[in-house]
Amino acid sequence: MQTGSFQWMKSLNKSTILNLVRLKGPISRAEIAKITKLTPPTVTNIVAELLDSELIVESDLGASTGGRKPIMLNINSSRFYVIGIYARANKIDAAIANICGKIIYQLEGNVPESPTKEQFLESLKAMVAKCVELARTDGQPVLGIGVGMHGLVDPQKGESIYATHLNLRQIPIKQFLETEFNIPVLVENDVRALALAESWFGQGRDLANFICVNVSTGVGAGIILDHKLYHGSSFAAGEVGHIPIDVEGPQCRCGNYGCLEAFASGPGMVLRMQKAILLGEKTSVWQKAKGDLSQITGEMIYEAALEGDRPAMEVLADTGRYLGIGLANLINLFNPSKIILHGGIARAGSLVIDPLKEVVMARALTDSVKQVSIVTSNLGKQAAVVGAFTLVLKKLFTPTPD
Structure with a gap:
């Protein structure tokens, strides 16, 4: 085996054990060896490395099956931070979390109107700097920065x-932030990041095939x-x-x-209401907009509908x-077990979901495909970060x- 391959296997085994502690903790070394099929000495050595790195901790003794009570292992939730940045068209949302995914701090900043590439990057830099300073004040190392764009x-x-809403191209987010802060940076499309959030913490856990759909300005x-x-x-x-x-x-734009x-x-809904x-x-949206068609927003339409x-x-x-037509196409193409909806429609509830489901049921190809579950996200407004x-x-x- 080449050295690189050996190092990769060692890294893979370490991450396998670390992830198992995340998913199953508190868990004993013996249980880890049994589940992973790794030898007890290998597990003992890797656990020692993870303890030294402070990624995991030993906790209370577990139940005995006849011998000594085993020492249990847990993820160290009081050590290390991760930073999440969500770059919107005119705002930047941020969250600092521990490595169990618990949010410690949430922040919000602005992006200049019609920014240049440099101005946008400086806005990101300012927000990350605030997050890094908070982590430093708490004495916590930052393991990485994730950016949803x-x-x-x-x-x-x-x-x-x-970046469609900014009309900017080739923005070197990772290169810029890593140069500024010397912290690993990962960048992903914001809706794919939402899907990842659902996969780890939301309604997509344990699902092999699902689709997250976000409805906002797009x-x-x-x-x-x-x-x-x-x-x-x-x-x-x-x-x-x-x-x-x-x-x-x-x-379309x-x-x-x-x-x-x-x-x-959202803009499509506003246009139909204006028409x-x-x-x-006669609609209360007219009063909410103070008699100005240009001031109508999707939020006003939601509020009026709920009233x-x-x-x-x-x-x-x-x-x-309309969404039902689009989702029926997705369902027929990918055959997911669940579709999770984000954005304003999640707040509109049955006013949108019921007609959506009717169209999906009418357009899905087979009875089995029609069994797809269509739900709204329960991750709340912080889902993107x-x-x-x-x-x-x-x-x-x-x-x-x-």
Whole structure:
């Protein structure tokens, strides 16, 4: 065996044990050896290394099966931090968590309007600097920084290929932040990071195949196939918002006509509400916007619908039906066991979900495919930053060969 292969196997065994402690802890050395099929001396040596590195700790004695009570092992939740950054169009959200995924701090910062590439990177730098300083104050080393970025992302280079909402290309996020802070940086598309968060901490745990769909200013999907994030050959997988659902439909910001995003995103809902008002519909959204069509937001439509406003409820129902067409396409293509919805539609509940499910049931190909579970995320508003720092946790607990 070559030296590199030996080192990789050693690293793999170490991560296997570390991840087992994360999933099964408190757990004894004997249980680890039994589950992993590694020899007891190998387990003892690797556990000693993990204890020395302070990634795990010894806890209370376990139950005896006849001999001495075994010493149990747990992840060290009081040592090391990871940082998650979610870069939105005009804001940056951040979270600092321990290596068990418990959030310790949450922060928020701004991005200048229509920033240059340099201004955007400086905004990221300022937010990361605050996080690093908080970690330093607590005396905690930072193991890594995860960045969830909208648009097309090359996770191998750690580069934003095209940030659609910023209209910026080739942003060297990983290179810039690693140079500034000398901390490992991982970058991923924000919706794929959401899928990772669901896989580790949400409704995707233990599922081999599921899809996360986020509906906000756009519509994107994070796809998990055989427990792995699916990127596609050029990192563009999941652009479900640009599936055409009506070739006679309105023009999308991508330049094509009739894209799902043009109908089902926040801006799409606003446009339909504006048209309804111009056609004479009476709605409380008009009062919420103080009589200014340009001030209507998706949030106003949600609020009005929840208050029983008929035109607003119909806009949400139409949104559900349009999304149902897009999701039926995804279901027929990938056959997931579950679809997890994020964004404003998660708050709209049955007003969107019921018509969505009706369309999916009508368009899914077979009875077995129709059994797909469609749910809203329970990770809350911090889901995006959870996904970002989970990039680091995944690297720590489940490494892959270089």
